[in-house]
Amino acid sequence: MKLWKRILIIKLILRLAVASIFVPTTVWSQALPQAQPDKVSRAVSAALQDGMRSRGFAANDPRFVNTLARAAPQLSVVAGGAAAVTVGAVTAPAWASIAAAIAVGAVVSYAVSLALDGIVDWLFRPDGKIDESSKAPGVPSGTSMLAGGSYWSATVGVPVRTAYSGDGEALARQAHADDRRRLGMKPSNDYTCKQTSDASIWYCGQGTAAFHKSGAPGSCTSGGMLNQGVCTGFDYLPAPVEPAYAVPVSTAVQHIPSADLDKPLNPVLIAALANQAWKQAASQPGYDGLPYPQNAPITAAELAPWVQANPDLWPSVRDFVQPNPATQSNPQPWGLPSSPTAPVITPTPAPNQGTNNPAGDSPQVNLGPDPAIGAPTLEAIPTAQQIANPVLQLAPELRSFQVSGQSGVCPKPTLELYGTHVLDAHCQLIESNRPALQAAMTFAWAAMALLIVLSA
Template identity: 30%
Template sequence: MGRYYWIQGVVMFFKRVVLFASLLCVLGLQVAHSQALLAPAENFVINRAEAAIVSRVAIARGFAANDPRIAATMTAMGESSTALNVVSTGAAIGLGFLGAPVWLTVAASLGILAAGSALVAGSLTLSRSQDGHVITAMQPLPVPVGADYPLGSVPQPGQPVASAMQDVIGHGVMNQGALIYHTSLCQASDSYCSAFPAVPTGQKNFSRDYGPIVVLLRTLSDVQAYDTYEQQFNSASGTVGRSGYDNGGSDSLNVTVAFQPNVDNTTQTLVEARTIKLWTPSGPQIQQSSQPAYWWTVGPGVAPVTGTDLSQIYGNLTDASKAQPLDPMTLAQVVNQTWQSAAAQPGYQGLPFPASQPVTTADVQPWVAANPSLAPNVSDLFRPASDPGTQTVPISPTVQPATSVGTDPASGTSPASSPGIDPGTGTTGSVCGVNGVVCTMNVNVLGDPGTASPTLESTPTIAMILDPIINPLPDFKSWAVPPHGATCPTPTFDLFGKSITMTSQCDLAEQHRGEIYGAFLAAFSLAALFIVLRA
């Protein structure tokens, strides 16, 4: 019996050891996975750009650099962005980075990159599906090998006889710029393939392996043209003017080659769709089909990047794509939407949003040109809009990560008493604070605009304010209902030889004279008042 319990104890001990080891493995994998997918650290480039653009626009339109309403505008814009940042937490479908909001999430909440739309940044395009769940990034194609291809020393495609179409590879070389290399399968005794250079290492956007030779193409449009001609060649059996349908076969009507996402929207596959006219005993039949273009090998960085989370997108973007600057029009949209949202808040004390003269590309472009190192790029869209552990989005020309709004990150003092970043030029100088702090902004981005400083009208007195309400019209207070001499009508009619006079309605009206008088007095008074005021 004791041996039984001893064996049971040993078994339980090993079970616990195995369970503990399994938990360690799971936790280790989770830690490694989370570290591999950490969101880019916040840098507040977009936060500072918004503040600088608002300051520049306000000054260019005649507001004083130290006008406290500029600071109040930034504060309200930060509060508005914070509200969007909070709402987006946990609901960032397709636009969250590991479920957490980033600047692209906030921008989407402002209507930028809405469902079914796209955002263009240089040569990169970010598009969002109609349901809003999937983001696709189209990057510029990588530069492929072939720049040193020895065109003058390789055999050129031969010209076919009059009744024959040019072979598919030869047509690709002559029309789509295809390059031919020999592979390791080419025998030295094979004079055809050995005449071509050896296939190099490096980027190959689209390659098609024919055994001893390989054909390389640079762009997707070249691939579609290549496959379109191939299907036409096959339908006509390589004969000029021949119809495969007329000979009991089929004619190729259309060929489309494009990338399509898989069911999980995490990868893209090159797919060829075909439309053919097929001969049947009962007449022509149009058939459509599609299949993965497995005969083409797609190089790295060529396929669009697709994902349901921004972490799936960011990790597959090239450094060149991440460095693409945001279009000034996009920056103008961000500023306009945030400013307009802030101005609609109760108790707003900032600059009025210029609905008839919003911020435009022309307002943003000069600042971007003067401050290229401060202008946001694609990478900044994937960064948090707030410090870790917080959801507050600071809009300030001096804000830095892990610092409070309006504090100089270098010295920890107020920007009113220490140098900061000039929001107009990006140089050092005193800047306007935030949270209602009045300070001097030494900004001169456009020179003297030649516009006088705004002036305030004289403050009206209480009597001036109440007079239009108490005395709307001079004669209105002395108006009275004019006298009248009307009498109640008593119609008379003959019935069965007798003359009958109706007086009951007059008796009834007389009984309720006060109520009827009051009702009609009020009705006619209101009607007269509306007529007078409308005039």
């Protein structure tokens, strides 16, 4: 019995194996992510509008709308002279080439990561080209540093200065790259990084970084260093990635690793685009928008609330580098929407497709040059007397009202005491002061009448 059970089990296993090999399975192809350059337009518009509001300008100020309206054409003008980017079969300017042409390097003067926690850094050159640098796989992108907490320090820059970071290895790599720059040497990739046994010092080629348990002079996010009081990205060129200097934007786009394309775009780039668009629009003749805040430009930190409120509308690196040609459905690819969060309505099917003109069977009647239609008649304009008559003729029965006169006799009492005495001294007093008493009583009765009318 045991032998038969084993044989049956072996047969079942063989059948299942054969079925799994020869039974066809359905494999569904996955579509590549579609770039949406309009998300960059939304983000730039949101940066401009939130920047104007935070600087005390109301949305109902005519200059508020004019600023947005003048910045969009300026972007279109820049796009006309921007380098084309080729992705697949599409060749057209992209937001990346707009950023290079509009000189965002004047605002972002350091190598900035395209994506948040991305691999590739770009430095926008004044000549419209890109200096590329990349973080080698496996190298930490950086640990955040909190003010007062632990940190690493190193001597970096040309000229030299002290920088601080939460990542000692990355800071030591930066010190090595800057030391070679000071010596007039090209970046080198043939160096190694190692740490002392007590983890207090990082050595990377010619660069070193020292650890401190507390007292960090400021805060800096992951992947950055505090350099002259500003948190900036690293621009070292670590192994094994070869440096690429002064390449066209289209070439730099082709070098972006696929791992970075669908990561969220760095807000620093959106803030720089918004600043440059506002600044260049404000410099045009006849500009009627808000003045550009030269001493208080829009920062990436100001975009954080909008990003948190609209995560689905924030652009990716793919949206930033994808060619954005003008099409029939999108004739103004560089326009800035007045409402960045409004949905994009794409009618399906397209309007007026397969429909007839409802007035086709009833053509318009042509009345000719003189249809003999008289001029409209207007009512006669009333005179001033006619306008005032309803008030002047109010209550006509009271117009002839007269108060009837009263004839009174001053009382003169008599007193019988040692003869008859007539008391009329008061009558003589009143009679001698009749005009004054009449005026006083007239005023008193008029005041009483007025109080009665007002209290009604």
